[in-house]
Amino acid sequence: MRRITRNLVVFLLALVVVLLALGALPSYIQTGDPYYVEATAVEEPGPTVDANNLTDRRFPYSVAAIEAAEAGETPARSEAYYTGPVGFKEAFTHTPFDEFGEFRTRNATAVERGAESPVGDTAYVELGGQRYRLEIVRVGAE
Template structure:
């Protein structure tokens, strides 16, 4: 094998390994206090119906909806902003809900959703 081909192949393998490492790295990058996506019962009003939403696309939301205490698992931001571009976060999910919510079904920090006939207020909290 020619040296230039060998070097190109080694560079390609190195890039692939680096990308794989970046995919696995975010779970190890955690700093600061935890954030939770919470759901709590809310009074009547406009809502975004989430019965047909995907639990794979909104894991924090559906974890909070199915939990006994109405909160998802903890999410910790990464140091220096390295984690956020590579992971789904409760902030991403809330932002998506705020964008899809009809008029009157959201405030600046919370969205109102309906799931299985019950209305919930969804927000990100830091205890």
């Protein structure tokens, strides 16, 4: 009985380690061309998503791009997101595409599909009375 219990405990510990690795390691994969969210302040009116309640924990790419635009950076981009091999990473990490999906859920009229979907997707958000155009862009390997 002790041998079975020991083997079960070892198996469960190994399973926990594997599951933790699957949750943590994909964020370190940096293969392929990087994707960014770029923000541009715009003046034209139109439908928007309210960005006053966006947090950098839930929308890190969009918030970083807006902050870069407010700071006057050119181009005003978020940190890079790398897709990783065969779509494995997307299942375990947060992506800019997730953020634009949430924008679409909040106000579908404020999000436009890009010709190279999802690259080129555009969302319009409003923060503190300023309207921003957010776009997912793919930049060649740097």
